[in-house]
Amino acid sequence: MAKKIALLQGNEACAMGALYAGCNFFGGYPITPSTEVAEVMAAELPKIGGKFIQMEDEIGAMASIIGAALAGSKALTATSGPGVSLKQELIGYACIAEVPCVIINVMRGGPSTGMPTGPGQSDVMQARWGTHGDHAAIALCPASCQEIFSETVRAFNLAEKYRMPVQVLFDEIVGHMRERIVFPEPGELEVVDRTAPSVPPEKYKPFDTSFGDVPPLAAFGSEYRFHVTGLNKAEDGFPTTKAELVDAEERRQIRKVECPEARADIELNEEYMTEDAEVVIFAYGSTARSARYAVNELREQGIKAGLFRPITLWPFPEKRVAQLGEQVKAMVVAEMNLGQMVFEVERIVKSTCKLGLVTRVDGDPLTPTQIIDQVKEVL
Amino acid sequence: MVERYEIRFSGAGGQGLITAGIILAEAASIIEGRHAVQSQSYGPEARGGASKSEVIIGEGPIDYPKATIVDACLAMTQEAADKYAVGIKKGGVLLVDSDFVPRPPQGDYKIYSLPIMRTAKVDVGREIVANVIALGAMIALTDVVKRESGEQAVLAKVPEAFKDLNKKAYSLGFEKMKEVLAG
Numbered sequence: 001m002a003k004k005i006a007l008l009q010g011n012e013a014c015a016m017g018a019l020y021a022g023c024n025f026f027g028g029y030p031i032t033p034s035t036e037v038a039e040v041m042a043a044e045l046p047k048i049g050g051k052f053i054q055m056e057d058e059i060g061a062m063a064s065i066i067g068a069a070l071a072g073s074k075a076l077t078a079t080s081g082p083g084v085s086l087k088q089e090l091i092g093y094a095c096i097a098e099v100p101c102v103i104i105n106v107m108r109g110g111p112s113t114g115m116p117t118g119p120g121q122s123d124v125m126q127a128r129w130g131t132h133g134d135h136a137a138i139a140l141c142p143a144s145c146q147e148i149f150s151e152t153v154r155a156f157n158l159a160e161k162y163r164m165p166v167q168v169l170f171d172e173i174v175g176h177m178r179e180r181i182v183f184p185e186p187g188e189l190e191v192v193d194r195t196a197p198s199v200p201p202e203k204y205k206p207f208d209t210s211f212g213d214v215p216p217l218a219a220f221g222s223e224y225r226f227h228v229t230g231l232n233k234a235e236d237g238f239p240t241t242k243a244e245l246v247d248a249e250e251r252r253q254i255r256k257v258e259c260p261e262a263r264a265d266i267e268l269n270e271e272y273m274t275e276d277a278e279v280v281i282f283a284y285g286s287t288a289r290s291a292r293y294a295v296n297e298l299r300e301q302g303i304k305a306g307l308f309r310p311i312t313l314w315p316f317p318e319k320r321v322a323q324l325g326e327q328v329k330a331m332v333v334a335e336m337n338l339g340q341m342v343f344e345v346e347r348i349v350k351s352t353c354k355l356g357l358v359t360r361v362d363g364d365p366l367t368p369t370q371i372i373d374q375v376k377e378v379l
Numbered sequence: 380m381v382e383r384y385e386i387r388f389s390g391a392g393g394q395g396l397i398t399a400g401i402i403l404a405e406a407a408s409i410i411e412g413r414h415a416v417q418s419q420s421y422g423p424e425a426r427g428g429a430s431k432s433e434v435i436i437g438e439g440p441i442d443y444p445k446a447t448i449v450d451a452c453l454a455m456t457q458e459a460a461d462k463y464a465v466g467i468k469k470g471g472v473l474l475v476d477s478d479f480v481p482r483p484p485q486g487d488y489k490i491y492s493l494p495i496m497r498t499a500k501v502d503v504g505r506e507i508v509a510n511v512i513a514l515g516a517m518i519a520l521t522d523v524v525k526r527e528s529g530e531q532a533v534l535a536k537v538p539e540a541f542k543d544l545n546k547k548a549y550s551l552g553f554e555k556m557k558e559v560l561a562g
Contacts, residue, residue, distance in 0.1 A: 005409055007401065007404055007405045007409055007415075007417070033421065117421045117422045172421065173418070173444060174444075176418065176419070176421055177416055177418040177444050178404055178416070178418070179408070179415070179416050179441075180408040180409060180414070286444070289442040289443050289444055290443050292442040293442040293443040296442075365444075367443070367447075368447070
């Protein structure tokens with residue numbers, strides 16, 4: 001049988017990806033340019049017995065998905081930069097309480113209300129450090145409608161597997177443009193569910209590290225009773241100030257994402273013509289589409305250009321960027337902000353290659369020509 | 380380079396030109412199995428003022444999703460023509476509504492005109508189908524998709540009760556444009 005295909009907006013594809021991943025709860029507050037995600041979820045969730053709730057505000061929306069996720073749901077919210085700013089305290093709560101959930105950020109300009117209907121990529125550092133305190137972060141950044149579908153599925157998988165909030169960042173351009181989507185059949189993409197406790201309720205401890213760095217999570221409200229708090233806590237979930245327990249918890253929560261095995265599992269990049277490249281453009285999301293166009297043009301002009309596109313923004317792909325830094329004469333970072341990921345790239349390649357930066361924040365996408373000009377200037 | 384063909388539909392917000400763009404993208408990517416990206420203006424102009432919808436069609440994956448050099452442009456109003464009939468490539472085409480665009484912007488491209496709104500009102504009896512007439516005309520003008528693909532995409536988009544109306548509108552747009560082209 002032929003696969004189902006449709007012409008969908010990125011935001012619609014995001015909602016369809018969430019449903020494929022088993023999402024059965026959406027709590028949100030409408031905000032441009034993400035609203036179509038909520039619209040599709042509102043239409044589709046009731047058909048499969050899921051719940052959709054429009055909350056009183058962005059903070060309530062984040063609280064609702066934490067509650068739903070703890071109770072056993074796969075929970076989603078979708079917003080844009082100003083909404084993510086409001087959600088930060090609770091994102092931190094989801095980090096320390098280790099609650100699997102997915103936050104979509106369809107990026108627009110900023111700060112504050114900024115330019116609601118224009119694209120931006122200025123929330124990439126917010127996705128890493130928006131909430132206070134040491135914490136791990138996973139953030140994914142798809143560049144096409146099909147990839148928004150599959151990366152939303154992967155975001156749920158990673159949230160469930162690592163028991164933490166995962167952010168998916170795309171921007172107004174891919175959020176609103178339409179492309180053909182080929183819907184994967186059930187089973188074609190991996191769908192991961194959180195590890196349930198293997199011990200009886202009376203033996204259950206919500207942060208029992210004898211099961212590893214990601215302890216099994218029971219459904220809150222089931223026969224498994226446990227305590228949830230934003231304080232540092234012991235294995236039983238109750239608050240503690242014991243130095244060794246706090247230290248162990250803090251370090252474990254970073255390690256579960258940043259250890260080599262986890263990084264290998266979480267990191268995902270696409271490379272285009274990097275094998276023999278002398279200059280590599282580092283670009284993500286919709287900007288990577290302009291960069292790919294630029295690479296083709298530069299190649300026609302005899303310049304050995306390539307594209308490195310992180311699909312996983314966080315954790316940052318340090319190892320591969322370092323390798324490319326050794327290989328090339330120069331790297332050029334292209335981003336729709338005034339220079340954010342460039343600091344990460346600089347940290348890795350500053351002693352190995354030249355570094356250029358091309359930025360744009362006026363509401364229009366970086367054009368291939370702007371990127372080409374910067375590449376030539378750096379070389 | 381991947382060959383790309385860029386079409387821009389522009390007019391007043393509410394005239395259905397975003398829908399026309401979506402239908403063309405569906406004709407190319409769903410019905411003909413090629414690659415297409417559709418984007419549109421998203422500001423308040425989508426509900427009034429001059430709005431636009433762009434479709435990029437190619438035989439391979441399309442990277443940069445916005446227009447670079449426009450192959451074909453439609454302008455339904457003078458305001459839209461002034462704002463969006465720009466960046467048309469040398470040898471490209473501009474189609475304007477003959478009643479509503481008295482001063483088509485001049486350039487190194489061919490300008491055609493058709494009474495699109497009048498055709499909707501007089502020949503079909505419904506102004507609402509002006510976008511489908513325009514779509515038929517643009518497909519006739521550019522041959523970017525097959526006539527049948529465009530019609531199939533239009534009919535897949537509209538409710539049963541309006542299929543005949545839209546079929547008539549699409550054919551009228553297509554044939555009137557072909558008459559103009561035949562001179």
